[in-house]
């Protein structure tokens with residue numbers, strides 16, 4: 001039996017992780033569940049999975065939860081997420097929390113030698129060098145959940161990372177892929193939240209529409225697979241059937257295909273290196289699909305992707321600024337305080353103003369993350 005600690009339990013990845021656990025109760029038990037403030041979503045999960053420990057985002061949520069439901073031990077905030085992630089009863093940490101708030105728990109779980117299934121890409125963007133250095137030191141497995149990275153990870157089984165010629169990440173193009181830049185001026189939040197292929201949380205859906213999601217994923221791939229930015233390509237693939245590809249030195253390309261169901265990569269991360277049946281997901285019907293399409297990525301159409309490549313190549317604290325500015329800007333867009341195109345403008349402003357620190361320690365990353373968010377928010381008041 002493997003004991004799972006799940007950060008971000010009430011989110012899109014969190015709920016799908018619990019669905020996988022529900023199908024394999026002989027293999028997995030929930031040890032701890034962490035979420036933000038959404039008590040209404042959390043209570044049924046607590047009743048069903050009976051975690052020994054629960055973590056909520058703040059004291060107010062703790063009080064509300066205690067009033068509504070007398071339950072097991074409740075912890076609070078970052079300290080709470082760290083405690084359950086390092087807990088001696090945790091076998092696998094599933095980090096599906098949203099944003100760079102997941103960084104401390106990841107680092108501390110690595111120190112405690114936990115296997116980590118990671119969906120939380122912002123952690124790798126903001127401090128990939130620290131996470132990978134620690135993972136190497138402690139010989140900890142970081143098992144990707146993000147669909148593209150799971151695809152690459154699957155293509156690399158039995159292969160040698162040193163023989164990779166390039167990684168090819170596929171991008172759906174997001175909600176506005178068929179619009180011109182001029183048309184983006186007047187798009188609404190409601191339109192932006194309509195992803196053509198995937199049903200996901202709000203932030204990653206907006207990131208897909210700006211193409212920042214693919215930018216974050218390029219940086220995530222750089223750290224997870226140790227591949228240079230020059231050897232990571234992004235191509236437009238509107239069907240999201242080929243989840244990503246690896247080209248080897250002999251020009252052979254391996255691809256992983258599947259339906260748009262995140263339970264496949266989630267389950268693979270939990271059962272790796274084995275595979276188990278996933279009866280509730282459909283088989284891919286290639287005859288019905290008939291054709292797959294691939295197009296060149298236009299950087300001038302998607303400036304966020306260009307900014308992410310540049311931030312990644314610059315390195316140091318630049319990816320921290322990229323991520324923090326983007327998290328703050330997307331949050332403002334979700335609150336309808338700024339327009340869609342202002343997201344990229346706010347990120348660009350922060351990147352151009354930033355004076356890079358090379359090889360930053362955790363403290364520097366935390367300070368820069370906080371200051372960047374503050375500046376972005378105050379710039380629109």
Ligand SMILES: NC(=O)C1=CN([C@@H]2O[C@H](COP(=O)(O)OP(=O)(O)OC[C@H]3O[C@@H](n4cnc5c(N)ncnc54)[C@H](OP(=O)(O)O)[C@@H]3O)[C@@H](O)[C@H]2O)C=CC1
Pocket residue numbers: 007008009010011012013014034035036037038039041056057096097098099101119120121122145146147198199200201202203204262
């Ligand atoms: N959804 C998807 O299909 C995919 C997601 N990812 C990545 O996975 C991560 C999660 O995405 P997704 O599930 O879509 O996000 P959601 O917005 O659906 O869920 C986010 C989860 O994090 C919790 N949370 C948010 N802020 C805090 C905080 N400050 N402290 C504690 N908990 C917090 C939320 O709690 P509450 O509900 O209480 O607010 C919720 O449980 C992201 O990094 C995303 O990029 C990667 C690939 C695919």
Ligand SMILES: CC(=O)[C@@H](O)[C@H](O)COP(=O)(O)O
Pocket residue numbers: 146147148170171172173174198204207208209213214262
């Ligand atoms: C499901 C998943 O992994 C998302 O990150 C997805 O990749 C979003 O798709 P696009 O960014 O290609 O629109």
Ligand SMILES: [Mn+2]
Pocket residue numbers: 146147148217
């Ligand atoms: Mn992805």
